[in-house]
Each structure stands twice: as structure tokens, then as C-alpha cells.
Amino acid sequence: MAATAPLPLAATANLPKTSWSTLLVWGAVLGLLALSWQGADMRPADLVRDSGNMAKYAADFFPPNFANWQLYLKEMLVTLQIALWGTALAVLCSIPLGLLAASNITPWWIHQPVRRVMDAFRAINEMVFAMLFVVAVGLGPFAGVLALWIHTTGTLAKLFSEAVEAIDPQPVEGIRATGAQKLEEIVYGVIPQVMPLWVSYTLYRFEANVRSASVVGMVGAGGIGVVLWEIIRGFYYAETAAVLLIIIVTVTLIDFASGRLRRTLI
Amino acid sequence: MQPAIRVTELLKSFGPSRALDRVTLEIMPGEMVALIGASGSGKSTLLRHLAGLVLADRDSRSEIEVNGQLVQKSGRLAANIREVRESIGFVFQQFNLVGRLPVITNVMAGMLTRVPLWRSLTRWFHASEYSQGLEALARVGMAERAAQRASTLSGGQQQRAAIARTLVQRAKVVLADEPIASLDPESSRRVMDILSTINREDHCTVVVSLHQVNVAIKYCPRTIALRRGQVVFDGPSERLTPAMLRELYGAEADEILDLPDHISLLQDRRDNVAPLPSIQAAQAG
Numbered sequence: 001m002a003a004t005a006p007l008p009l010a011a012t013a014n015l016p017k018t019s020w021s022t023l024l025v026w027g028a029v030l031g032l033l034a035l036s037w038q039g040a041d042m043r044p045a046d047l048v049r050d051s052g053n054m055a056k057y058a059a060d061f062f063p064p065n066f067a068n069w070q071l072y073l074k075e076m077l078v079t080l081q082i083a084l085w086g087t088a089l090a091v092l093c094s095i096p097l098g099l100l101a102a103s104n105i106t107p108w109w110i111h112q113p114v115r116r117v118m119d120a121f122r123a124i125n126e127m128v129f130a131m132l133f134v135v136a137v138g139l140g141p142f143a144g145v146l147a148l149w150i151h152t153t154g155t156l157a158k159l160f161s162e163a164v165e166a167i168d169p170q171p172v173e174g175i176r177a178t179g180a181q182k183l184e185e186i187v188y189g190v191i192p193q194v195m196p197l198w199v200s201y202t203l204y205r206f207e208a209n210v211r212s213a214s215v216v217g218m219v220g221a222g223g224i225g226v227v228l229w230e231i232i233r234g235f236y237y238a239e240t241a242a243v244l245l246i247i248i249v250t251v252t253l254i255d256f257a258s259g260r261l262r263r264t265l266i
Numbered sequence: 267m268q269p270a271i272r273v274t275e276l277l278k279s280f281g282p283s284r285a286l287d288r289v290t291l292e293i294m295p296g297e298m299v300a301l302i303g304a305s306g307s308g309k310s311t312l313l314r315h316l317a318g319l320v321l322a323d324r325d326s327r328s329e330i331e332v333n334g335q336l337v338q339k340s341g342r343l344a345a346n347i348r349e350v351r352e353s354i355g356f357v358f359q360q361f362n363l364v365g366r367l368p369v370i371t372n373v374m375a376g377m378l379t380r381v382p383l384w385r386s387l388t389r390w391f392h393a394s395e396y397s398q399g400l401e402a403l404a405r406v407g408m409a410e411r412a413a414q415r416a417s418t419l420s421g422g423q424q425q426r427a428a429i430a431r432t433l434v435q436r437a438k439v440v441l442a443d444e445p446i447a448s449l450d451p452e453s454s455r456r457v458m459d460i461l462s463t464i465n466r467e468d469h470c471t472v473v474v475s476l477h478q479v480n481v482a483i484k485y486c487p488r489t490i491a492l493r494r495g496q497v498v499f500d501g502p503s504e505r506l507t508p509a510m511l512r513e514l515y516g517a518e519a520d521e522i523l524d525l526p527d528h529i530s531l532l533q534d535r536r537d538n539v540a541p542l543p544s545i546q547a548a549q550a551g
């Protein structure tokens with residue numbers, strides 16, 4: 001009998017339902033999009049109206065013109081070298097900074113300020129750093145290396161410190177109990193635990209930096225980006241297509257190789 | 267003779283609850299002492315205080331000395347705590363080895379205080395130092411595992427490697443916190459036998475916390491019993507009859523009495539096992 005009786009009001013309150021709050025969230029998202037329409041200068045009609053022009057523009061890209069392929073490959077190599085050095089310097093700085101930013105390693109008056117500085121490094125895009133360094137050290141790849149270095153340090157140090165905060169404290173205590181000092185606790189107890197994650201994050205950042213390095217050149221910080229910027233500005237669309245293809249292939253290859261490396265290391 | 271361990275008026279509170287309540291005890295060099303008590307009675311907390319891994323209450327007169335050296339007083343660590351810890355070997359219930367490091371590197375960690383910092387940080391050990399590590403591993407029957415990652419060992423093997431670390435440390439006092447609680451019977455017996463050998467042959471003072479009183483009676487001439495942070499018994503282990511335990515623990519006694527005595531089940535086999543390899547070599551090294 002009890003099974004057929006109507007549910008008391010208190011029980012129905014616990015049932016899942018399309019609540020007002022769900023509707024409210026959807027409403028808010030749609031409202032935000034509507035408010036941003038004008039600011040973002042949304043002109044979908046233009047896409048349709050100018051579709052003929054666009055098709056002609058797109059057709060200009062084909063066939064890609066590889067006449068200058070030696071220059072493109074040389075600059076692509078420079079781009080990889082920028083990414084490599086930017087990442088390497090960032091890793092070097094992120095090891096101590098990541099440890100200093102970990103709340104299970106340092107007191108708050110150390111890890112809080114370090115984190116804020118890393119936040120600032122991360123908040124500013126590498127393109128902005130690239131422009132600043134072009135002014136400081138002149139046009140060329142070195143400005144790109146410095147830009148990637150600073151921005152990547154902000155990202156990697158944060159990721160490194162999160163890995164450190166997630167370690168198992170027991171092995172570290174095992175090292176401490178032998179009379180070891182703090183640095184030895186870190187080298188024996190902490191680093192071995194975070195190594196797989198650190199390596200994996202580093203490879204991810206290297207992949208991202210290859211992509212970033214191919215654009216920092218557009219503000220004069222060396223590499224394939226410089227070439228790209230010049231041919232786009234000169235309306236050399238077939239050459240642009242060639243450079244874009246080279247970038248796509250290189251980035252894909254790097255992603256693939258680094259993904260393989262990551263899996264074997266973990 | 268000066269005691270190996272001296273604890274005076276040790277008070278420790280976690281928030282409002284008192285984990286250790288005026289614990290006072292002395293243990294002489296060369297003793298093998300069991301620390302028993304139901305779970306939550308304060309065994310781990312007491313042992314961790316002895317190694318300075320936990321601090322006593324600030325406003326107490328708590329004082330701990332090991333090997334005649336101050337470990338902590340009134341909740342403050344001794345300035346030379348790392349030096350003091352060097353002579354204290356600690357064996358944890360969860361082994362606390364670094365899983366991704368090879369067994370030998372885990373064992374070499376017992377030597378960190380003896381080598382210069384630049385060598386310890388670069389893991390640069392001399393051949394003679396490595397042979398001390400290997401010798402320690404041989405004594406616990408683990409020499410052939412030296413190059414293996416610690417995480418690939420069984421629990422019993424990890425615990426023996428952890429004991430090898432205390433040997434490399436040349437610890438004069440070995441504190442073992444429920445070293446056999448996570449082990450199968452055969453491994454438990456080996457670990458207890460090794461601790462007992464270290465005590466006999468190396469004259470190490472051994473304090474081992476145990477969950478079961480029968481293991482304490484088998485291996486340790488003296489037992490200290492804790493109940494709710496207080497020492498309720500300190501004397502010869504053979505006096506711990508079931509009647510005595512009921513008197514000390516009331517209904518809680520069942521927890522320490524009723525567990526199957528898995529070590530005694532192996533008693534017959536124990537007599538057939540070859541003795542541990544000799545130890546003098548490691549002492550000389």
C-alpha cells in the first residue's frame with residue numbers, strides 16, 4: 001500500500017528538475033552574447049554578400065608557391081631554435097621558482113609573492129613581451145627567445161608547483177628522518193615524484209612554444225613569422241600558403257614526436 | 267649508564283583532544299621494547315616525537331633526549347636536530363621509500379649526513395660507499411634487488427629495504443612504527459627477525475610499536491602499553507596476560523588480543539630458517 005501512496009512533498013523536493021537556476025544561467029550566457037554583438041562588430045551578412053570576393057581571395061592561395069622554400073625552411077629552423085632556447089631557459093628558472101611557489105615547501109611569505117610574479121609573467125602574452133624585447137635588444141630571434149622565456153616561466157613554474165603540492169609527503173618524511181637537510185629532501189624525496197609530470201609539462205610547453213615562436217616574428221622577433229608578415233603585407237598569397245603549410249607540417253611533426261616522447265618517459 | 271631514550275612529561279594535543287598525556291619513560295641502550303596499544307592510543311605520535319618529526323605542546327615541560335642529545339624541549343626542536351636524527355633510524359608502517367628511485371638509492375639516503383652536500387645533491391657516491399649500501403641490503407636479504415625501483419618491490423621487501431637504510435645510517439636507536447601492520451605473515455616474521463638481529467648483534471636500541479600483544483611477547487623482553495595517550499603499563503612483556511590486558515584496556519583489550527597471531531603460526535618454520543648473514547662487516551665499514 002505504501003508504495004502506491006503519493007510521495008510526500010518533502011521527497012519530491014529532492015528530485016532532479018529543470019530548475020530556475022539552469023534557465024537563469026542560459027539566459028545570462030545569451031544576454032552576454034547579445035551585449036557583445038556590437039562591440040565585436042558582428043556582420044554575418046557581409047560574409048554572404050562578399051562570398052564571391054572571399055572565394056576569389058581564397059583561390060589566390062592556390063597553388064602554393066614554394067619557389068623560396070630554402071628561405072622558408074631556414075627560417076622555420078630558426079623558429080624551432082627560438083622555441084628550444086625559450087623553453088630551456090624557462091625550465092631552468094621554473095625548477096627553483098616552481099619549488100618556491102609550492103605551499104608544502106615554503107612558508108606563505110615566500111610562495112605568495114613568487115606566485116604573484118608568475119601570474120604577471122603569464123598574464124602578458126608572449127607577443128607583447130616580444131614587442132617590448134624588440135625595443136630593448138633589437139630586431140631578431142633573441143627578442144623572441146626572451147619573450148618565450150618570460151611567458152613560459154610564468155606558466156611552467158605554476159604547473160611545476162602544482163605537481164609539487166600533489167606529492168605524497170611520506171617518502172619525503174622518510175628522507176627527513178635520516179637527518180637530511182631541506183635540499184636533500186627535495187632532491188631525493190620531491191624531485192623523483194614530480195619528474196614524470198615535469199617532463200610532460202615541459203614537452204607540452206615546447207609544443208606550444210613552437211606555435212608561439214612562429215608568430216613572434218610578426219613583431220620582428222625573428223623566425224618564420226618575419227617572413228610570414230612580409231609576404232602577407234605584400235599580398236603574396238601563394239607564398240603565404242606555402243609558409244602556412246610548412247608551419248602546419250612542422251608543428252604537427254613536433255606534436256607527434258613530443259607526444260611519443262612523453263609516453264615513453266612516463 | 268645514560269639512557270638511549272629519555273622522555274619527560276610529554277604532552278601533545280591536537281586541538282582540544284590530548285594525544286599524549288604526560289608520557290614519561292626511559293629506555294636503556296641495547297633494549298628491545300614493544301609499544302602496544304589500540305589504534306588511536308598514540309603509538310605513532312610518540313615515536314614521531316622521538317625523531318623530532320612532531321613537536322610537543324609549546325606551553326608544556328615536555329622534553330625528549332635520544333642518545334644523550336636533546337631532540338626537543340617545550341615544543342621546540344633542538345638546533346642540531348639533523349645531527350641527532352642521524353643516529354635515529356625510523357621505520358614506517360607504509361615504508362616511506364621513494365618509489366621511483368632504485369632500492370640502492372633509497373638505502374644510500376641513510377648516508378646523506380655523512381657525505382658533502384654537493385655529492386649528496388648530485389647523488390655522487392664513491393664505490394666504497396655503495397658497497398656499504400649493498401652490504402646493508404645483503405644483510406636483509408635484498409642484495410639482488412639493489413637496482414630495482416622501490417615501487418616494484420613487495421611490501422615486505424620494501425620494509426626490509428627501509429631497515430637497510432637505518433643500517434647504512436648506523437643508527438644507534440631504531441624506531442619502528444607498526445612495521446608489520448601492512449605485511450603478510452611470512453614477511454612480518456622476517457621483518458621482526460631482522461629487527462631482533464639488529465638489536466642483538468649491532469646492540470641497537472629498538473622500539474617497535476605493534477598492534478598485537480603476542481608479537482610483543484615473542485620478540486621484546488619489555489613492553490610499554492599506551493591507552494588514550496597515557497602509559498598504562500611498563501614492564502616485562504610476560505606479565506601481559508590476558509587478565510592483565512583486560513584490566514588495562516577493559517573492552518578495548520579484544521582489539522589487541524583477538525587478532526590471529528599470524529607470526530606464531532609460522533613458529534615451526536622459523537626454526538628451519540638459516541640465521542641472517544653476519545653483521546660485523548657492516549659495523550667495520
Ligand SMILES: Nc1ncnc2c1ncn2[C@@H]1O[C@H](COP(=O)(O)OP(=O)(O)O)[C@@H](O)[C@H]1O
Pocket residue numbers: 280285303304305306307308309310311312
Ligand atoms: N596530525 C594529526 N592531527 C590530528 N589528530 C591527530 C594527528 N595525528 C594523530 N592524531 C590523533 O592522535 C591520536 C593518536 O594517534 P596515533 O598516534 O596515530 O595513534 P596510534 O599510532 O596508536 O594508532 C588519535 O586520536 C589521532 O586521531
Ligand SMILES: [Mg+2]
Pocket residue numbers: 309310311444
Ligand atoms: Mg599508528
